[in-house]
Amino acid sequence: MNDPYIVARELGKSFSSKAVLSGASFEVGPGEIVGVLGKNGAGKTTLLELVLGFTPATAGSVRIFGYDSYRLPGAAKARIGFVPQQDELVNQLTAADQIGVIASFYPRWDDALVARLCDEWEVDSRQRIKNMSVGQRQKLSILLALGHRPDVLILDEPVASLDPIARRQFLEQIVEVAADGRRSVVFSSHIVSDVERLANKIWILKDQRMYWQGDFDSLKESIVRLHVRATRMLPESLPVPNVLKLKRNGISATAIVKDWGPDVEKRLSIELEAEIEVEHLALEDIFLELHR
Amino acid sequence: MKAVLKLVLTYFTGTRLLTVITILGALGVLGGSALFLYLPPLLGSQGGPSRFSLAVETLVMLTPIAGVIGVVFGASLLPTLFARLAASHYLYVLPYGRIKILASVFVTLTLVALVAAGTTTVYYLRTPMQLDVVFERAFVVSLLTCNLLYVVFWLTGRSSSAIGVLVGSIVMIATLVLPLRFIALPSRSLAGPWAASFLIWGVLAAAFLLAPRRKGAVGKIRQAIAARLTGAAYTGGEEVDFLVGTGRPWALALGQVVPILMAAYFLSGFEVMAPSAPSPWLFFMTILSILAGAIASMAATRSRRLWLRAPWTRRELFRRVENALWRHNSFALGVLLVMFVVLGSHAYLPTNVLVFGMGLLMLGIALSTYLGLMITAPVGWLDAALAIAAMLLLMIVATYVSRPVMPATAIIALETGLAALALVFRSIAQRRWTHLDWMRCRADGDVRAAA
Numbered sequence: 001m002n003d004p005y006i007v008a009r010e011l012g013k014s015f016s017s018k019a020v021l022s023g024a025s026f027e028v029g030p031g032e033i034v035g036v037l038g039k040n041g042a043g044k045t046t047l048l049e050l051v052l053g054f055t056p057a058t059a060g061s062v063r064i065f066g067y068d069s070y071r072l073p074g075a076a077k078a079r080i081g082f083v084p085q086q087d088e089l090v091n092q093l094t095a096a097d098q099i100g101v102i103a104s105f106y107p108r109w110d111d112a113l114v115a116r117l118c119d120e121w122e123v124d125s126r127q128r129i130k131n132m133s134v135g136q137r138q139k140l141s142i143l144l145a146l147g148h149r150p151d152v153l154i155l156d157e158p159v160a161s162l163d164p165i166a167r168r169q170f171l172e173q174i175v176e177v178a179a180d181g182r183r184s185v186v187f188s189s190h191i192v193s194d195v196e197r198l199a200n201k202i203w204i205l206k207d208q209r210m211y212w213q214g215d216f217d218s219l220k221e222s223i224v225r226l227h228v229r230a231t232r233m234l235p236e237s238l239p240v241p242n243v244l245k246l247k248r249n250g251i252s253a254t255a256i257v258k259d260w261g262p263d264v265e266k267r268l269s270i271e272l273e274a275e276i277e278v279e280h281l282a283l284e285d286i287f288l289e290l291h292r
Numbered sequence: 293m294k295a296v297l298k299l300v301l302t303y304f305t306g307t308r309l310l311t312v313i314t315i316l317g318a319l320g321v322l323g324g325s326a327l328f329l330y331l332p333p334l335l336g337s338q339g340g341p342s343r344f345s346l347a348v349e350t351l352v353m354l355t356p357i358a359g360v361i362g363v364v365f366g367a368s369l370l371p372t373l374f375a376r377l378a379a380s381h382y383l384y385v386l387p388y389g390r391i392k393i394l395a396s397v398f399v400t401l402t403l404v405a406l407v408a409a410g411t412t413t414v415y416y417l418r419t420p421m422q423l424d425v426v427f428e429r430a431f432v433v434s435l436l437t438c439n440l441l442y443v444v445f446w447l448t449g450r451s452s453s454a455i456g457v458l459v460g461s462i463v464m465i466a467t468l469v470l471p472l473r474f475i476a477l478p479s480r481s482l483a484g485p486w487a488a489s490f491l492i493w494g495v496l497a498a499a500f501l502l503a504p505r506r507k508g509a510v511g512k513i514r515q516a517i518a519a520r521l522t523g524a525a526y527t528g529g530e531e532v533d534f535l536v537g538t539g540r541p542w543a544l545a546l547g548q549v550v551p552i553l554m555a556a557y558f559l560s561g562f563e564v565m566a567p568s569a570p571s572p573w574l575f576f577m578t579i580l581s582i583l584a585g586a587i588a589s590m591a592a593t594r595s596r597r598l599w600l601r602a603p604w605t606r607r608e609l610f611r612r613v614e615n616a617l618w619r620h621n622s623f624a625l626g627v628l629l630v631m632f633v634v635l636g637s638h639a640y641l642p643t644n645v646l647v648f649g650m651g652l653l654m655l656g657i658a659l660s661t662y663l664g665l666m667i668t669a670p671v672g673w674l675d676a677a678l679a680i681a682a683m684l685l686l687m688i689v690a691t692y693v694s695r696p697v698m699p700a701t702a703i704i705a706l707e708t709g710l711a712a713l714a715l716v717f718r719s720i721a722q723r724r725w726t727h728l729d730w731m732r733c734r735a736d737g738d739v740r741a742a743a
Contacts, residue, residue: 074387088376090373105387
C-alpha cells in the first residue's frame, strides 16, 4: 500500500481554555476523497487549517508528505492545493492576471487544464474580479487550486455558493483529479448529497471530536435505525451498546444505534423476543440523527 | 524568480489604467531626460528667450519629474496586492510565497527609487557636482520616500474611497519633494535616511516573515487594543455617530499631531524653520484638513442602517449625517488650527498668512466633507475630475496664501471662490442624497452578497 499523504495523531487545538478540536487521528492516502461533515462550529475549518499548517496544533501532530504541517517546505507546498471558505482574490485584477500571479509560484502549472476549465466553467479570464459574481469568484478560486495538479487538494466548503450545474461540474472535476489514484482530496461541505456522491471516505465531526471516520458503506452499516416489535413490554433501555436515540412505546420501539452488526441483531432478537427490522439510512439522515 | 518578476510586473500593470500610467511615466522619464540633455536652447526671433521658448523649456524640464510621478503611481497596486496576499491563506500554501512576495516589494521599491535617483542625476549632468554623490543622495532619499509613500497609499487606500486614494496621492506628491531637500543641502548627512530605510525594511521583513508564527500573541494584543479603543472609548452618544463612524472624533484629531510633528522635523528642521518659506507648512496642513474631512466619503454607505432604524426622510437623513460629520470635523479642525497657529508663531509666519491660512484649513475640510458626501454611487470620471480639480485649487490657493506679497483682496477673492465651490458641492450632495440608492453605494461585497 502507498504511504499516506496525511497522517494525524491525537490532533487537538484549543484557544485559551476552550477546545475547538481534540483527539483527532486519521490518515489520508492517494486516491482517497474524504468528505468532512459537521455542524457549524464542529471544528471542520480548524481541522483543515491544522492539516495545512495555518495554525499550530496545541496537542498531537499532523504530517503531510512526511513533513510537520506547520513547517512545510516550499517543495511540499507545491504539491498542495487549497480553496478557502471565502475567496481571497484581488478585486483590481482580471481573472487572467490573478491566474498569472498564482501560476508564477508553481514550477509545474497546467495552462491547458486551466484554459479548459475556464472554458467549461464559463469563467471569463478577461473579466475583472471585482465585477464577478460570488459563484464565478468561487469557480476561479477552485481553478487556482487545481492549476498545478496538486497531490493533495483541500477544500473548505467549496461549493456553498455554486449553482447546481457548477456544483456538478466541480464534482466531476474532483473525481477526475482523484481518478488516477495518485491524488487525494479532502473537502468539507454542508451539502450532504455532494459528499455522498463524491466521497469514498467520510469524517464526521461532532462536539469538536472526530466522531466517526471510514468509508460510506461502513458508515451505512454501522449506524442504523431499528424498528423493534416485541410480544411483551420492552425494558426502559435496549440491551445493546451505543444506542444514540430511543423512542419506546410499550411493545414497540424505534432506535438509532451505532456500531451495528448482524451478531448484535441476533442477540437482541433473542433477548427481547422481538421482531427486529433494520433500516439503513441515507447519509443525510445519518447526519441528522447524529445531531438531533 | 519568476514569481517575483510576475508580481513586480503586476504591481505596475495590474489594471489598464496603471499600465497606461506606467508607460506614460517611463516615456516621460526617458523622453523628457533625452530632450533635457540634447535639445539645444530655444531662442526667440530676437536671439533671446521668448515666452514660448521659456514655456517649452519649462515643459521639458518638468517632463522627467512628471514621468517619475507616473512610475510611482504606476506601482500603486503594490500596497493593495501585497496586503491582500499577506492577509490571505495564499501566504501559507504558495511555495516560498512569503519570501517571494517580500522580495517583490523590495525589488519594486528599489526600482522606483532607482528611476527617481537616475532622473534626479540627469538634472545635474551639466553641473560641476559629483554625479555619484548626487545619485547616492537621490537614491537613498527616494528609497525612504517610496517606503513611506506606499505605506501612506496603503493606509489611505484601505478606505476604498476616492477621497482616500486622492489624499494618498497628494501626500505622495508632497513627499516626493523630500529628495530635493537632501540634494540641495549637500552637507546634510545621509545616515538618517539610510537608517530609516533599513529600519522600515527590517521591521516589514521581520513582521512579514515572523508574525504568522506569533499569530496568537499578535491577535491577543490586537484584541486587547481594539477592546480598549472601541469598547472603552465609545461611551454611548448618539446613534447617528455610532453608525456613521463619527463617534470618536478625538482619535483623528489627536492622531494628526504625529504627522505634523514629523513634518516639522522633515520639512525644515524644527529649530530652523525659515520664516520666508511658509508654503510647505500651509501645503501640508491643507492636506491634513482634506484628510480630516475624508471620512464623509463612507457616509452614504454607512447611513443605510440609520435609514432602516430611524423614521427620517432622505433629506432629513442628509441633514443629520452632515451635522454629525461637522461635529466630528470640528475636533480635527480645532487641533489643526491650534497646531497651525503654534507652529506658525514659532516660525514667525506673517500674520496675514496665519489668518488666511486658517481660513484655508476650514475650506479644505469643508470641500473634502462635501466631496465625500457627494459619493452616493461608484465614483465616475466626472466626480473624480471634480475632486482632483478641487484639490488642485486648494493647493494653488495654499501657495498664493503663503506669499506675503499677495494682495489681501486677491486672497479673499480666492477663498470666497472656494467657499462658493463648497456650497455648490453641498447642494449637489444634498440633491443626490434625496435620491439615495443604497444598492449603488454599498460596498462591492455587500452588493454581490445581495445579488
